Structure formats: structure tokens, C-alpha cells
Amino acid sequence: MPVLPRHDLPFAPLGASVGLFGGSFDPAHEGHVHVTRHALKRLQLDQLWWLVSPGNPLKQAGPAPLGARVARARALMRHPHVQITPIEAQLGTRYTADTLRALMHHYPGRRFVWIMGADNLAGFHRWDNWRWIMESLPIAVVARPGQQRGALSSVAARRYAQARIAARSAPVLQAAPAPAWCFLTIPLRNISSTHLRAQGVWQGADASAPPTEL
Ligand SMILES: Nc1ncnc2c1ncn2[C@@H]1O[C@H](COP(=O)(O)OP(=O)(O)OP(=O)(O)O)[C@@H](O)[C@H]1O
């Protein structure tokens, strides 16, 4: 494991529950904010970290520069319990399983919960070491327009059907031994980075653009 400089790393006290919300955030948008606010409440998390990815290992096209995506995300998501971090670049990891292993090493004694949108559960079985991820930490899957059927009939959902807990039990997910996952229905937000890029409102070059432009 690399030795990490302490100063620009996210902080969580021992015993804290921390939601990990990984993404390209190219660009960050209201959908991410919406998921974050609901996840903090429904999962009763102490903190939630946005892990701004150096680049999704399954996506061909590289995203906008990391610094611009982080700056944009920080401008949009302001909440005392949310930290926006490029820690995967600092750890030198791209695959989520590697990131999680490294975080568990560097932050022992914290309760991590992986958070992702329903579209990601649908393709989860294509992720590197996806079973290890399922069996290593609890996972919250958040509803996304048009994605519920694909998510709930996915390879991962079927393989781990026994490990699913009811949404009303979401507050206990953080303490549940893995494998454990739940599907959180929240009010849907039909917004995506793809759509914003197609509208040409984000090229990633001008990170100082005010959030209201998106
Ligand atoms: N509107 C939304 N509702 C629910 N989850 C979302 C929404 N937008 C993004 N997410 C989730 O946020 C995480 C990060 O997503 P990402 O940064 O790729 O945004 P995106 O809008 O899906 O981007 P793209 O359109 O480029 O794929 C993923 O787990 C994704 O499923």
C-alpha cells in the first residue's frame, strides 16, 4: 500500500459510518446531489464521500480532467457531512475493488457502505472482483429512471437475492455483515452527465463556471 500524505485526505473518526459514492462526475449534477441527500438520511450515515474517479475502467472515452471535475463537484455539492475527494488518483487505483481494499487498509474501524445508482447494479457482474465487493461491504442501490427492472433482474441481484434487505431497514444496512444490500426507492431525477455533455454546457475546461449554468 502507498503511504499517503495526510493533509489532503478525507477525514472520518473511528467508528464513523461513511457512504462511498463513486463516479466519473463528468460533470456532477443535481441527480448526484439528490442521491447524496437521500442516502445520508435513509442510511443514517455520519458522512458521505464522493470518490471522483480518474476514469471508469469500463468506459472507452476518458473524462474531463480530474481537477476540473473535482472543482465542479465541490462547487455544486455543499454539505457539512459530504467530502469530495480524488482519493483514487492518490491511491493509484481505478478498479473499485482495489479502491475499497486500500480504503479499508488506510481507514480501519470505519463502517463503509458502497452507494451506486440502479444502472450500475445492472452491469455490476462485469466489474472487476464484483463478488468480493458484494461480500466485503454493504451496498445501497438507489433508484434511477428506467433502471429498476434491469437492476432487479441483474446477475448480481439474482445471485445475492438472499442478501437483500428491505428498504425500510435501510438504517441498519451500515451495520449489517456483508453480503447485504438494499434497493432505495427515492423520488426519481431524470438527469445524467451524458445529457449535460450533449447539451454542450460542460467541456470540463472551465471549472469556475457557476453551478446554476448546468
Ligand atoms: N439521476 C440519477 N439518479 C440516480 N443515480 C444517479 C443519477 N445520476 C447518476 N447516478 C449515479 O451516480 C453515480 C455516478 O454517476 P456518474 O458520475 O457516472 O453520472 P451519470 O449521470 O451516470 O454519468 P454518465 O451519463 O456519463 O454515465 C453512479 O452510481 C450513477 O448510477
Ligand SMILES: O=C(O)c1ccc[n+]([C@@H]2O[C@H](COP(=O)([O-])O)[C@@H](O)[C@H]2O)c1
Ligand atoms: O471496478 C470496476 O470494474 C468498475 C467498473 C465500472 C465502474 N466502476 C466504478 O463505478 C462508479 C460509477 O462509475 P460511473 O463512470 O458510472 O460514474 C465509479 O466509482 C467507477 O470507478 C468500477
